[in-house]
Amino acid sequence: MSMLQFTVPPLPHYMLCGPSHYAPGGRHVSRRNVGVFDLLFVREGCLYMAEEDRTFEVGEGCALILRPDRYHYGTKGCEVPTSYYWLHFQTTGSWAATDGEPPRHGEEAYDEKRTQALWSYATHTFPIHVPQFVRLSQPGKAEELFEQLVKLNQSFYSGSAKWSQQSVFQELLRQLSASAAKDESTPAAACADQAAAYLRKHYREPVTAQELGERLNFHPVYIARCMQRYYGCPPMEYLLRHRIEQAKLLLLQTDHPVARVAEEVGFNQAAYFTSCFTRAEGLSPRKFRQRFAYG
Template sequence: MSMLQFTVPPLPHYMLCGPSFYAPGGRHVSRRNVGVFDLLVVREGCLYMGEEDRTFEVGEGCALILRPDSYHYGTKGCDVHTSYYWLHFQTTGSWSVTDDELPRHGVEPYDEKRTQALWSYATHTFQIQVPQFARLLHPGKVDELIGQLIQLNQSFYSGSAKWNQQALFQDVLRQLSASMAKEESTPAAACADLAAAYMRKHYRESVTAQELGDRLNFHPVYIARCMQRIYGCTPMEYLLHHRIEQAKLMLLQTDHTVARIAEEVGFNQAAYFTSCFTRAEGISPRKYRQRFSYG
């Protein structure tokens, strides 16, 4: 596994992110030496990517970081509708590519210069690693974090918003790093991730707590406890959040009516969709489209 290793401080910093999609046959553009790291997180479908002489199939729940100093390209068109997030970040510190993981436990070897630096209050640097390609341990959590980053993009000139974005981005990096862990996922995390994956796949359909339990072979109460512990919300709250996020993408990327979008993302009534959307976002779907659509 190739890993990107950063010497910190300074920490890698967030620049900008957004949603994107390809219809069947769509292919990622070819670019060389773009100068920023480009994180791709696939929500639905699959991106077929290449970087120099390596190729990647970035499926649902997977992430790939394209390097700032390399040539990357789409190896072929998407087989199905593919929805993903892109996120640009950079570092002013040193970084490298390695196949050797940092030790996760144990005592660091004695280093006289490092010890002297600690006693003299000099800056002590260390290394962090994130995988270049990974199947995310908690894809729903990464989806939620990037969704929050996108919302804060609208307050680009606010100092507090920028600060919050950097904090959220560090959480994204920690999620990427956690996906390298070889330890088995806890039963609660495994159950929560199964439930989240099922709801992301079937969000267009009518999903009940009982049906979720039947599909996953877990008691609905147990699933709810696991979701609350791992994601901080109930299954139905998670489903509603995902439907709203999908609706926001459609509002910005299509000219479909609000009623059609409501139906597409799993709401039986447009009025109920509008009510839920307004409560979650603070503005109606129509005003959201007017405020954030460009061109």
């Protein structure tokens, strides 16, 4: 497996992303030495890509990072309608391409000079490894992160939005790195991913744990355990968090009244929405808008 090794800090930083689509016969453009990393994540269909003499079939749920210093091109047209996200990122730190699995760090020998240096105020760098091509173990989670980045693009001049973009991008890189580990692709991870995808798709509608179990054909208790393990929360809490995130975007990007925002994201009562939002964010929807809409 080809890995990209980044020395951090500084961390790779997000620049811009967006959705794209090809009809059958469409192919990716050819570019040489573009100067930025180009991350492609396919939602459906397949992209046929090459970087120099290496070819890739980037199918549904797969991601490919094209290097900034190489020639890349589409090897042939798409055979079926293909939709994907593209994302440009860069690093001001050092990086390198390596072959093989990332090194597994065992217990290190004691080094007196190094130990003393760690107690100093100097900045200490370390490597992170991201696969150049990988099938995501949780493609639904990756798609959710891309959706967040695209929506945050609409608040280009908001300082809080830019900060959020970098945070979401780091989580996306972590998802790519975690997917390189073979033991991540488990039935439990697939169950959690399916549940999260369903909740994101139907967040505007009333959803119960029982309904979720019936839709996915899993027991609600099993779904809850899977989501707790891979998302850190049970389904209904995940749904609430997603609704709050969507509400934050509406508060920043529109001038809709709070009651309408509540309705748009699946709350039947504005007062309950305000209570949940305040508990999650530490301030009311109205104060959130006042503080961050023009941040």
